[in-house]
Amino acid sequence: MTQEEFRSFYESTAKQLWAYLARVSGDPTWADDLSQEAYLRLLRSSLPADADIAHRRNYLYRIATNLLRDRQRLFRKEQNTVITSPVTTPRSEALHDVHSALRQLRPADRELLWLAYVEGASHQEIAAMTGYTRLSIRPLLSRARARMAAILKGERK
Amino acid sequence: MSLQLCRHEAAILEAQRTGNWTESLEEHARRCSVCTEVLLVEAELRREAGNQALERNLPDADFLWYRSRAQAHRLALRPVSVAERFATVCALSIGTAVVIALFRAAALT
Numbered sequence: 001m002t003q004e005e006f007r008s009f010y011e012s013t014a015k016q017l018w019a020y021l022a023r024v025s026g027d028p029t030w031a032d033d034l035s036q037e038a039y040l041r042l043l044r045s046s047l048p049a050d051a052d053i054a055h056r057r058n059y060l061y062r063i064a065t066n067l068l069r070d071r072q073r074l075f076r077k078e079q080n081t082v083i084t085s086p087v088t089t090p091r092s093e094a095l096h097d098v099h100s101a102l103r104q105l106r107p108a109d110r111e112l113l114w115l116a117y118v119e120g121a122s123h124q125e126i127a128a129m130t131g132y133t134r135l136s137i138r139p140l141l142s143r144a145r146a147r148m149a150a151i152l153k154g155e156r157k
Numbered sequence: 158m159s160l161q162l163c164r165h166e167a168a169i170l171e172a173q174r175t176g177n178w179t180e181s182l183e184e185h186a187r188r189c190s191v192c193t194e195v196l197l198v199e200a201e202l203r204r205e206a207g208n209q210a211l212e213r214n215l216p217d218a219d220f221l222w223y224r225s226r227a228q229a230h231r232l233a234l235r236p237v238s239v240a241e242r243f244a245t246v247c248a249l250s251i252g253t254a255v256v257i258a259l260f261r262a263a264a265l266t
Binding site: 003006007010011014015018019023028031032035036039040043044097098099101102113114117118120138139142143145146148149152153 | 160161162170174191194195197198199201202203204205206212213215216218219221222224225228229
């Protein structure tokens with residue numbers, strides 16, 4: 001990948017990748033570190049130079065997802081607790097319940113929901129980004145969505 | 158939690174994103190509990206995604222590019238540095254052995 005190609009790829013993906021990592025981890029500082037590390041690993045990777053943008057993007061998300069899972073595993077080991085890293089940024093009331101709903105979900109559910117409903121990724125793309133099999137995405141996503149809807153409805157009662 | 162699926166999920170999502178709703182699809186979305194859930198979750202997550210308070214100034218692409226080059230450079234030099242250390246240890250060992258041998262030779266004579 002040339003410097004120019006990287007610049008264009010970075011500009012088209014960096015904000016979305018950061019948003020994905022921030023919402024799945026629940027911690028913007030993790031998103032800062034992990035998104036940079038994901039790009040550095042992508043640049044060091046043996047991905048063919050002529051790989052298309054979609055392939056490159058899936059690969060980047062796969063690296064980022066793996067980095068995040070490793071960090072969560074390490075964090076759980078150190079803290080011996082479930083990850084509920086607080087986001088300290090001031091938030092509006094309207095956004096409070098969705099944010100709190102996300103925090104109550106498992107990180108794997110957050111990954112799937114964000115990729116499917118915010119990134120608009122297909123099941124095949126989600127499989128490439130997360131490492132799950134394509135056929136497992138639909139049922140996993142359905143369960144994650146049901147859990148989030150139940151939390152949202154519960155909070156609004 | 159039981160698995161609830163609807164074959165119109167993808168079409169409902171597409172209509173929500175593009176605004177191209179057909180009458181039958183709208184009717185279905187009102188009646189189907191799965192699709193109602195899809196629309197609720199999608200809308201909430203999109204709202205969260207648009208939350209400006211959580212946006213950051215990300216580093217420049219060129220900064221990452223040069224950082225990656227510097228890392229690659231360091232990694233490329235690592236074998237040379239290992240070989241250099243090995244050569245130094247060998248030279249010191251040989252030098253010490255020669256000095257000891259010379260001292261012994263001198264002591265014998």
